[in-house]
Each structure stands twice: as structure tokens, then as C-alpha cells.
Amino acid sequence: MARRSDLRAIPGFRALTLLCLFVLYAPLIVVTIYSFNASASITSWEGLSLRWYWDVFTGPESGKFKTAAANSFLIAISAATISTTIATLAATGMIRTGRFRARSLSFGLISLPLMVPEIVTAVATLIFFNAIALERGLLSILIAHVVFCIPFAYLPISARMQGIGPAYEEAALDLYATKRQTFTRILLPLMAPGIVSGYLLAFIVSLDDFIITNFVKGAGVETLPTAIFGAVKRGIQPNIMAISTLLLGLSILLVTLSWLVSKSDTTK
Amino acid sequence: MKNTFARLAATTALALVATAAAAEEKVVVFHFFEYMPQALIDKFTAETGIEIVMDTYDSNEAMLATLKAGGMGTYDVSVPADYMVKIMAGEGMLDEIKDGELANKGNIEPQWLDVAFDAGRKYSIPYQWGSTSFAVNRDVYQGDIATTDILFDSPAELAGKVNMLDTQGEVMAMAAIHMGIEQCSTDRDQLKALNDMLQAAKPNWVSFNSDTAKEVLVSGDAAAGMIWNGFNAKARAEGANTEYAYPKQGYIVWMDNMALLQDAPNRANALKLMDFLLEPENVAILTNWTQYSAGVEGVTPLLDEELRTLPEANPPADAGPGVFIEACDAETQAIYDRIWTALKQ
Amino acid sequence: MAAGAVGGSSASSTYREARGWLLLPAWSVLLFFSLAPVIMMLVYSFLTKEHRGGVIWEFSLAAYDQFFLDRGLFGDEPPRIQWTYIAIFWRSIWQAGAATLMSLAVGFPTAYFIATRPAKARPLWVFLITIPYWVNLLIRTVSMKFLLREQGPLNDFLLWTGAIDSPLQIVNTNLAVQLGLFYSYLPFMVLPIYAAVERYDFALSEAAADLYASKWTTLRRILLPAVKPGVVAGCILVFVPSLGSFLAPDLLGGARNFMIGSLIEEQFKGNAGNWPFGAAASMILLTLVLLLLLAFARQQARAERRS
Numbered sequence: 073m074a075r076r077s078d079l080r081a082i083p084g085f086r087a088l089t090l091l092c093l094f095v096l097y098a099p100l101i102v103v104t105i106y107s108f109n110a111s112a113s114i115t116s117w118e119g120l121s122l123r124w125y126w127d128v129f130t131g132p133e134s135g136k137f138k139t140a141a142a143n144s145f146l147i148a149i150s151a152a153t154i155s156t157t158i159a160t161l162a163a164t165g166m167i168r169t170g171r172f173r174a175r176s177l178s179f180g181l182i183s184l185p186l187m188v189p190e191i192v193t194a195v196a197t198l199i200f201f202n203a204i205a206l207e208r209g210l211l212s213i214l215i216a217h218v219v220f221c222i223p224f225a226y227l228p229i230s231a232r233m234q235g236i237g238p239a240y241e242e243a244a245l246d247l248y249a250t251k252r253q254t255f256t257r258i259l260l261p262l263m264a265p266g267i268v269s270g271y272l273l274a275f276i277v278s279l280d281d282f283i284i285t286n287f288v289k290g291a292g293v294e295t296l297p298t299a300i301f302g303a304v305k306r307g308i309q310p311n312i313m314a315i316s317t318l319l320l321g322l323s324i325l326l327v328t329l330s331w332l333v334s335k336s337d338t339t340k
Numbered sequence: 341m342k343n344t345f346a347r348l349a350a351t352t353a354l355a356l357v358a359t360a361a362a363a364e365e366k367v368v369v370f371h372f373f374e375y376m377p378q379a380l381i382d383k384f385t386a387e388t389g390i391e392i393v394m395d396t397y398d399s400n401e402a403m404l405a406t407l408k409a410g411g412m413g414t415y416d417v418s419v420p421a422d423y424m425v426k427i428m429a430g431e432g433m434l435d436e437i438k439d440g441e442l443a444n445k446g447n448i449e450p451q452w453l454d455v456a457f458d459a460g461r462k463y464s465i466p467y468q469w470g471s472t473s474f475a476v477n478r479d480v481y482q483g484d485i486a487t488t489d490i491l492f493d494s495p496a497e498l499a500g501k502v503n504m505l506d507t508q509g510e511v512m513a514m515a516a517i518h519m520g521i522e523q524c525s526t527d528r529d530q531l532k533a534l535n536d537m538l539q540a541a542k543p544n545w546v547s548f549n550s551d552t553a554k555e556v557l558v559s560g561d562a563a564a565g566m567i568w569n570g571f572n573a574k575a576r577a578e579g580a581n582t583e584y585a586y587p588k589q590g591y592i593v594w595m596d597n598m599a600l601l602q603d604a605p606n607r608a609n610a611l612k613l614m615d616f617l618l619e620p621e622n623v624a625i626l627t628n629w630t631q632y633s634a635g636v637e638g639v640t641p642l643l644d645e646e647l648r649t650l651p652e653a654n655p656p657a658d659a660g661p662g663v664f665i666e667a668c669d670a671e672t673q674a675i676y677d678r679i680w681t682a683l684k685q
Numbered sequence: 686m687a688a689g690a691v692g693g694s695s696a697s698s699t700y701r702e703a704r705g706w707l708l709l710p711a712w713s714v715l716l717f718f719s720l721a722p723v724i725m726m727l728v729y730s731f732l733t734k735e736h737r738g739g740v741i742w743e744f745s746l747a748a749y750d751q752f753f754l755d756r757g758l759f760g761d762e763p764p765r766i767q768w769t770y771i772a773i774f775w776r777s778i779w780q781a782g783a784a785t786l787m788s789l790a791v792g793f794p795t796a797y798f799i800a801t802r803p804a805k806a807r808p809l810w811v812f813l814i815t816i817p818y819w820v821n822l823l824i825r826t827v828s829m830k831f832l833l834r835e836q837g838p839l840n841d842f843l844l845w846t847g848a849i850d851s852p853l854q855i856v857n858t859n860l861a862v863q864l865g866l867f868y869s870y871l872p873f874m875v876l877p878i879y880a881a882v883e884r885y886d887f888a889l890s891e892a893a894a895d896l897y898a899s900k901w902t903t904l905r906r907i908l909l910p911a912v913k914p915g916v917v918a919g920c921i922l923v924f925v926p927s928l929g930s931f932l933a934p935d936l937l938g939g940a941r942n943f944m945i946g947s948l949i950e951e952q953f954k955g956n957a958g959n960w961p962f963g964a965a966a967s968m969i970l971l972t973l974v975l976l977l978l979l980a981f982a983r984q985q986a987r988a989e990r991r992s
Contacts, residue, residue, distance in 0.1 A: 159711070161711070165703070169700050169707070187974065196722035197718070222714065297823050
């Protein structure tokens with residue numbers, strides 16, 4: 073017995089875990105603290121203040137950041153909605169239609185955006201949009217985002233679907249429900265936690281994207297990351313730290329939400 | 341659930357279309373970063389009702405690349421430097437401004453009217469002109485800085501603390517000035533020597549940054565760095581104890597110009613902006629902020645007193661010659677590209 | 686993930702006749718906007734470059750020639766092997782490899798520790814690990830730079846404690862890039878290893894312990910082989926995005942030493958403007974990544990067959 077617990081608890085691993093958490097959080101905590109700095113300079117501390125949060129919403133750059141934030145959310149919501157829909161259908165097609173020959177090919181295609189390095193995707197999409205003369209703007213960003221969001225939405229959805237046995241749907245079909253009814257009334261509600269995590273994952277991945285957006289965005293169309301990049305390239309400013317802290321808060325909120333949803337999952 | 345998705349999708353699609361359609365009167369400017377004060381943008385919008393939509397770049401080459409990669413037809417104007425005006429005109433990327441289309445064209449100073457890169461100002465108007473060399477933090481190094489050795493044969497105090505601009509054109513031109521050879525030289529021995537010189541200088545450089553050229557000096561991340569003259573004035577205003585150098589070997593002179601792009605979606609508004617930027621009153625606001633120099637008549641009396649005595653704007657008598665960057669032909673450029681890639685490798 | 690993807694999936698075929706319609710949206714979107722662009726890029730890598738950006742529709746091997754063969758500064762010497770770009774790729778592999786090793790060194794103990802917590806506490810630990818990942822990569826990288834600066838909090842702290850006499854120069858070095866990559870992708874290392882260790886049946890090690898195997902022998906001979914697929918998956922998930930990364934070398938490395946990502950970016954958005962060459966470099970990078978993934982898939986398949 074003693075030996076067994078020995079292997080489970082390897083000395084030093086707890087310390088390394090705490091180190092790992094420290095490394096992960098230290099930069100974010102530092103930025104959060106400095107976002108409340110009253111000073112305009114990032115090198116000196118002049119006491120607590122909400123000055124930079126005020127600046128984010130009313131300062132000279134606020135217009136730019138508001139538009140960028142609106143664009144980001146519009147694109148993230150649209151891309152997450154479209155890609156989750158596509159992924160849900162695809163997961164059903166992959167997992168609820170028996171074996172078929174093109175299955176691993178389909179899986180390869182769905183995970184393609186994950187396998188291609190981001191910079192390559194960015195450049196390839198740029199070239200492609202040029203070739204088909206797609207005008208650069210919100211639409212071009214949206215299309216690019218839908219593409220790379222699909223695998224992120226697909227993974228949790230398909231994982232969830234594999235966990236649901238066919239018995240529920242078979243029972244419904246036995247009771248003379250149509251296939252459509254079985255899909256919408258039985259499968260989709262059972263899938264809800266998976267769909268929600270897929271949606272949130274796609275949403276955040278879209279909200280976070282910089283490299284691809286930077287390549288396919290049009291004139292004067294900024295998303296939050298591209299606007300932030302423009303600002304941080306010239307050194308990190310206190311108002312950027314305030315925006316970062318707000319985004320951090322939002323992310324924590326979303327992740328907590330998705331975590332609670334998956335916890336409420338009773339079919340496990 | 342499916343219906344909810346469908347409805348959500350429809351709503352967002354509608355929202356997307358709506359934002360795209362809700363475009364007011366605007367002019368889309370592809371501009372160098374930090375190159376137009378907010379006050380001037382607001383003034384233009386207040387006077388004309390036209391909104392300025394701005395995208396920024398950090399080098400002439402990056403601007404050209406973005407425009408060629410599908411950017412044409414989305415921007416109305418950009419702000420290329422002298423040699424870049426010539427390149428873009430040669431590529432057919434600029435639209436001709438016809439006689440009488442610019443009411444204030446007569447305000448351009450004569451010396452900037454019939455320039456070699458745009459004879460008769462067919463495509464562009466002067467925006468600002470200034471110089472490129474480098475600045476040194478005087479707390480770190482007190483010796484003589486009027487020499488390009490600071491960049492290419494750095495004194496011990498500055499070794500490993502030099503920031504270079506991340507623009508091939510300016511670095512190569514500066515290197516040619518240092519070596520005393522012609523830009524776009526095709527002489528094999530000179531080019532080999534140039535390559536060797538750059539490779540030997542590289543260990544002294546800490547970074548290649550254009551958009552943080554000022555910040556690295558202010559924050560102390562670099563003790564010396566290539567910079568534009570007006571930018572160093574701003575760095576000093578932000579508390580850096582830096583001095584701008586006019587090296588005896590020479591330095592780069594440039595003029596940035598607002599150029600009308602081919603297929604401009606808001607051509608009429610673009611011309612209004614150009615006219616606006618030829619009004620002495622507006623140019624004075626711009627020049628007082630950038631701390632460079634204007635190419636428009638009647639601006640001088642409106643400038644701040646400090647600007648007249650600004651060390652950055654007044655080369656000392658023993659300064660070397662100021663030279664414009666030259667655009668090399670494709671074959672020569674390929675050699676310079678190899679030197680540049682090997683340098684950054 | 687891979688193991689779960691197989692189990693139970695073939696059981697249901699409720700919507701067999703609708704399969705085509707269900708898969709059509711995914712197929713069409715991905716074929717058109719994901720596969721087609723990559724194929725287009727492959728085509729571009731074999732075209733002639735237009736001076737200062739763009740392509741001429743004429744077949745040419747110039748891009749690959751430039752990548753692999755050195756014809757001297759003036760392009761007329763007899764060809765030798767071009768080391769410039771190989772060196773850039775090698776540096777990228779080295780930087781990504783170092784970041785992967787750092788992630789493994791910290792990520793494995795962390796994952797192991799979490800997986801050996803009581804079942805109820807585990808999700809909370811996983812949650813703690815993943816939160817920072819949801820913050821914008823850009824912001825995380827910049828925060829890192831802020832922390833590491835010469836006058837940044839880290840140096841201030843070390844100076845204050847007296848651990849160092851003069852500030853450490855970390856920003857604009859290779860180490861900064863490695864730290865940035867390590868920080869960017871650490872959760873990718875922790876999660877698959879965690880999943881593998883969690884599945885591991887500790888009764889196996891009990892059996893070994895009963896047979897008087899020492900703790901380290903048990904760890905090495907029984908536990909490590911069992912969790913190896915998770916470790917390999919974690920390494921790949923960190924290595925691949927690090928290899929093509931662009932932000933960390935640009936922001937933390939001072940753009941002084943090219944990595945593959947910057948090299949490609951420069952061909953399309955920067956000074957160089959050589960599209961076919963950028964496309965060729967992209968295709969070579971993609972080939973490297975696909976080879977790596979293929980090797981991984983084979984290894985996974987072998988591991989599955991064994992178990």
C-alpha cells in the first residue's frame with residue numbers, strides 16, 4: 073500500500089506544478105496589476121487608478137477600439153455559429169451513418185486546418201482570395217475564420233456524440249418518430265453540452281486570431297487583435313493593459329460558463 | 341435547436357451586410373504609422389463631413405507588398421517616399437491627377453514641384469520631408485557621434501545595443517553611405533565588401549525594429565538606433581537623452597508624398613483630402629506635430645518657434661551630404677535582396 | 686482522443702441515407718477554402734516571380750533553386766548547397782525543440798500531479814491550467830516581454846533580492862523566443878499527458894510493486910510506455926505551432942534572427958516580395974509538418990495494436 077501511494081506522489085511534482093501555474097499566470101497578473109497604475113509610464117508605479125479603463129472607453133483611441141471590438145464580436149459570433157452548425161451536421165454524418173469508405177478522408181479534411189501551420193494558411197488564403205477576386209473586408213475575414221473554427225467546433229461535438237449510445241434514437245424510432253424528429257428532439261438536446269463547448273471553443277479561437285486575420289483583412293477593417301498588435305508593436309501602453317485585463321475577465325467568464333455547462337451534463 | 345441556429349445565422353448575416361452597406365462618405369488612407377495627428381483628422385472630418393479610414397504600415401516596402409497582394413482598389417491614397425513614388429508610378433499603381441483637379445496645387449514650393457521622382461507632380465503632393473540617420477543615448481556614450489561608425493563599427497559602449505530600422509532600403513542606403521560607394525552599385529568587389537561589412541557589424545545590433553524605433557530609445561532597450569529626425573525630437577520630448585546625428589559621411593534625405601492610387605474607390609474625396617493637406621494652416625498643424633519639414637509655401641510663419649531651432653531639423657555646417665534613396669533595377673535588386681536575407685538569417 | 690474516436694462509433698447508422706447532405710457543408714467549405722488555397726500555393730511555388738510581389742504564369746523551379754542552391758552573391762557561380770535557408774529552418778527546429786523540451790520538463794510533472802489528484806479535484810486543476818490559454822496570444826506574448834524587459838518586474842525583483850547585480854538581458858535573445866513559445870503552448874503539453882496518465886491503471890504498478898520492482902523501475906518500465914502516446918501527442922502539439930510561429934520571434938526576438946514564419950511573412954508583406962519563394966518555403970514547412978504527423982499517426986496505430 074505504501075509503495076503504491078509512493079508512485080502516485082512523486083516528490084517535487086507538486087512544486088513543479090505550482091511553478092507551472094506561476095509561470096502561466098505571472099505575466100497576466102503583472103499586466104492586470106499595471107492596468108490599474110495611475111502613471112502614464114509603464115516603468116513607474118504611481119498608485120491605484122481606473123484611469124486607463126476610463127481611457128479605453130472614452131480616450132482618443134476609444135473609437136478605434138470600439139469599432140474593432142464590435143467587428144471582432146460580430147465575426148466571432150458569426151464564425152462560431154456557422155462553423156458549429158457545419159460541425160454538428162458533419163459529426164452526425166461521420167458518427168451516425170455507419171461505416172463508409174470516405175470516412176478517414178473526411179476526417180483528414182476536417183482536421184486539415186489544424187495541421188497546416190498558421191502562417192501557411194494565412195498566406196495561402198491571401199493568395200486564394202486574390203485569385204478569386206474576393207473583396208477584402210468583414211466577409212473575407214469571416215470566411216477564413218469559419219474554416220479554421222470548424223475543427224475546433226468538431227472535436228468536442230464528435231467526442232460528445234461518441235459518448236451517446238444509439239439506444240435513445242432507436243427507442244424514438246420504435247415509437248414511430250421520423251428521422252428528422254429523432255434528430256431535432258432526441259439527438260440535438262442530448263448533444264447540447266458538446267455543441268455549447270464546440271461553440272465556445274470556436275468563438276474564442278476566432279476572437280483570438282491574429283495572423284490569419286492580419287493577412288486577409290481589408291482596408292481599415294480591424295479586429296481587436298489586429299488593433300492591439302498595431303498598438304503593442306510600438307511598446308505596451310497602459311490602455312492596452314486595461315483592454316487585456318478586460319479580455320482576460322471575459323475569457324474567464326466564458327470558460328467558467330462552458331465548464332459549468334459540461335459539469336451539469338447528467339448523462340455521463 | 342436547429343431553428344435557433346438558423347435564426348442566429350440569419351441575424352448575424354444580416355448584421356454583416358448592414359455594416360458593410362452603412363458606409364458614409366469616407367476616404368481610405370494607407371498611411372505610415374503615427375504620421376497624422378488626431379486633431380488634423382478631426383478637422384478634416386469637421387470641415388468636409390468625410391470620414392478618414394486609416395490603415396498603417398511600417399515601411400515603404402511593406403506598403404507596396406500589401407497593395408500588390410490585393411490591396412489595390414480598396415485604398416484611395418497612400419504615402420510613399422520619393423523612390424517609392426517612382427516605383428509605384430512605374431508599376432502603374434498611381435492615378436494621374438489632371439490639371440485643375442487640385443485647387444491648391446499652386447501652394448507646393450517650387451523646389452518640390454518638379455521633382456525627379458514625379459515630374460510635374462502628376463501623381464502626388466508633398467506630405468513631409470526629413471532625414472534618416474541615427475540617434476545615440478548620451479548617458480551611455482559621450483564620444484563623437486557624427487560618423488556612421490556608430491552603426492557599422494560601433495564603439496565598445498554601444499556594442500550590442502544598436503537598433504536598426506527593419507527596412508531594406510534605408511539600411512542598405514546607409515551602409516552604402518558608410519562605405520562611400522554608390523547605391524545600387526554593381527561593382528563586385530564593392531558588393532562583397534558591403535556584404536562583409538554588414539556581417540561584421542551585425543553582432544553589435546540588438547534588434548531590427550521600425551515601429552518601435554522611438555520606444556526602444558525611450559525605454560533604454562537600445563542605446564543607439566537608426567531613426568528619422570522628427571522621431572528623435574519626439575523621443576527627447578518623451579524623456580530620452582538622445583542626440584540625433586548628422587554624420588560626416590552623409591545621411592538619407594527623403595520626401596514622403598501623398599499619392600493617388602489607381603482604382604481609388606473614393607477618388608473625389610481623396611482629392612479633397614489632398615487639397616486639405618496643401619492648405620498652409622493644416623500643413624502647419626501637421627508639421628508642428630511631426631517635427632519634420634513641409635513642402636508647402638506659407639507654412640513657415642505658422643510654425644512653432646522651437647521647430648526653427650530644433651537640432652534635428654538643422655544640420656550642422658560640417659554634416660555630410662544628404663542623399664535620396666535610389667530604386668535599383670530588378671537584376672541588381674536581386675543581389676541586394678541576397679545580402680539582406682543573409683544579414684537577417 | 687484517438688482511442689476514443691474509434692470506440693462505439695460504428696454502432697449507429699441512424700441517418701445513413703442523409704450522410705451526403707450532412708457532410709456536404711463541411712466538405713464544400715473545406716475543399717474550397719482550405720484545400721484549394723494550399724493547392725494554389727503549391728502551384729505558385731512553381732511559377733516565375735514578378736519583381737516586387739506577384740507571379741508570372743510561367744513554370745519555373747527558381748524558388749526551389751533559390752532555397753536549396755547557393756549560386757553566390759551574384760547568382761553566376763557554380764551551385765553549391767545553400768545553407769542560408771536550411772539554417773533558418775534548422776534554427777526554427779532548434780527553437781521549437783527547445784521550447785518543447787521546456788514544456789515537457791514542466792508539463793509532464795504538472796500533468797502527472799493533476800492526474801493523481803482525487804477525481805473530484807481534477808477538473809478544477811485542468812481549468813486552472815487552461816484559463817491563461819484563452820487570453821489572446823498576442824497579449825500573452827507582450828506580457829511576457831513586459832515581464833522580461835531590462836527594467837521589467839522580473840529584473841527588478843531579482844535585483845531587489847540580490848540574486849543578480851546587473852539586470853539580465855533576456856529580451857531580443859534566443860532564450861526569450863524559447864520562453865515565449867514555451868509560454869504560448871504549455872497547456873497543449875499538459876492536457877494530452879494528463880489524459881494519458883488519468884487513463885493509466887495504477888493497479889499495474891501495484892502488481893509491479895508486489896513483484897519487488899523499485900519505484901523508478903516501475904515508472905520507467907510500466908508507466909512511461911503506457912503514457913507515451915500522450916507525451917508524443919503533447920510534444921507534437923507544442924512543436925508544430927512553434928515551428929511556424931511568427932509572433933514570438935518578432936516581438937521577443939527583436940526580428941534579429943529569422944525563423945520560418947518571419948521568412949515566409951517577409952516574402953508577402955515585407956521587404957522581399959518574392960511570392961514563389963514564399964510559397965516554396967511554405968510548402969517545405971508543410972511537408973515537414975505532415976511527415977511528422979504521419980510518423981505520429983503510425984506510432985499511435987502501432988501503440989493501439991499492441992494494447
